Amino acid sequence: MSAPPSSQFALLRQRRFAPFFWTQFLGAMNDNVLKFAFTVLVTYRLSVDWLPPALAGLAIGAVFILPFLLFSATAGQLADLLDKARVMRMVKNLELAIMALAAWGLWQGWIALLLGCIFLMGLHSTVFGPVKYAYLPQHLGERELTGGNGLVEMGTFVAILLGNVLGGVLAGLPEGSVPSSVQAVGLAGLLLAALGRWTVQGVPPSPPDAPGLRLNFNPFSETWRNLQLARQQPTVFRTLLGISWLWFFGAVFLSQFPAYAKEVLHGDEHVASLLLVVFSVGVGTGSLLCERLSRHHVEIGLVPLGALGMAVFAGALAWTSGLEPAAAQRWTLGAFLAQPGHWPLLAELYLLSLSAGLFSVPMYALVQWRSPPSHRARIIAANNILNALYMIASALIVGALRSAGLGIPGVFGLLALANVAAAGALFTLEPAYAQRCRAWLGRSGSKPA
Incomplete structure (x- = not known):
């Protein structure tokens, strides 16, 4: 790891970085597909009395960020205690289950269930965050760390942008389209989660930094x-x-x-x-x-x-x-x-x-x-x-x-x-x-x- 690649983009061809990069990219994109599509659907189509459209974006954002306050400390301990590749796979398994539940909620129009899925996707991101940033210095040298972080930062914002665009397009499909807007959003979420689960299989082992840690909940x-x-x-x-x-x-x-x-x-x-x-x-x-x-x-x-x-x-x-x-x-x-x-x-x-x-x-x-x-x-x-x-x-x-x-x-x-x-x-x-x-x-x- 002492000799840096000629360009940071060379990392995208290496196993120590590429599977990890695409795993975090797909996860960030999926978060935003669900959040933005749900916001659009509640605003225009799935209206309920207890969640006015004017407050939908604020409520969804608050529910998503709540797990960061509640579970970040535990997530950081898990990332130090366990192999980071193992934690990433656990997170991707959770994402598949969440998206299956969200697809069902979309097809049934269950707003409360979808809010629960937003909370769970916030939990998914909460657990992945410490692993993501602790993984990089374990596999990149000092002369590669800035380039690796730059790629991750760039990838995250591109994923957020694409997720918002895709979520908006799918949620805005006209009435009577096949698949319908809610079906398309649910299928997109499942597909992105499955792709993420596939890419995470390529993440190399990342031994725990504190294997004897006792969890404080x-x-x-x-x-x-x-x-x-x-x-x-x-x-x-x-x-x-x-x-x-x-x-x-x-x-x-x-x-x-x-x-x-x-x-x-x-x-x-x-x-x-x-x-x-x-x-x-x-x-x-x-x-x-x-x-x-x-x-x-x-x-x-x-x-x-x-x-x-x-x-x-x-x-x-x-x-x-x-x-x-x-x-x-x-x-x-x-x-x-x-x-x-x-x-x-x-x-x-x-x-x-x-x-x-x-x-x-x-x-x-x-x-x-x-x-x-x-x-x-x-x-x-x-x-x-x-x-x-x-x-x-x-x-x-x-x-x-x-x-x-x-x-x-x-x-x-x-x-x-x-x-x-x-x-x-x-x-x-x-x-x-x-x-x-x-x-x-x-x-x-x-x-x-």
Whole structure:
């Protein structure tokens, strides 16, 4: 593992990475097919009194994220205690069962059962998360870790994008089509789960890092214990907080895209989808760039550059959005793209998300490389809990700001300022980021952190 491949894409031809990559890709895609299709179906076709369409997206998102709070600590312990390939296969077996149950719920129109399946898919992702990030440093060397994380980050956002598109297309099949919309969604979920179960068979053995670990099923005490362990390594702990800030930052944009497209850009739902595409492509591009820019090392010097780009382009997007003139009618996608004034706005969104990719990948690589192997998965699981809390906080704060009358451009502008404060605090408490950035900019050739 000492000699890195000529390109990170060479990893996709190697058994130690390719089966794992496609397994996590298919799982992320399946999560989003079910979530988005269910949201569309509840909004337009499977209406029930106790789940109003206006609250469907919020309720489904909350049910999906709940297992991250409840079971991440246990999931991290399992990833350290057991062979990681074995845990992945257990997760894929669970996914097959969940999708079979979801298909039945879709065909019967049982909303409560489908909400239960959303919860179980959240559990599926909760268990897979620590395994995913603890697996990489076990099979990749330090000079491959950034490239591997970049591919995983890119793959995750592409999978989310494709899952949303496929879920929306299948849920929107016209009445009377064969198969029907609910049948098509159920079959797609089963097919993706079966493909994931097939790819996971190729994942090589990954011996446990803490085979003698005794499970602690109390999520609160276990999470606290692992956060305290991370605090013993200040760089790791502060990096966990930086990763969670990124989730806060990204959640604001992703949650506001539909309203932003409608209220500010005066576009239809296809314009909202375009924003998601641009954001996903930008994050994927930034993630892949990290490997080349870091020169095959874990290079945290890229993080300040990413933070700068996030602040600058979020502020620019807020300014440009505030100048958007009122439209006589709602823009279709073609009409929106035909307006030259909209292209700078899309460029700002792309560069913002590209900067987020530069910000995140080196931090994930650093946590994997610096965490003690015996506790790596549990530290990552604790980070997943922090991420969930930060995303909940973002929803509450943005909801309060919007209720107080602040427009979406104003929210973006405040977020740009908050990013300056958060990044400034991180780089002040952990000077290694700024030091490595100066060294990287100066091409000093010193070994990255």
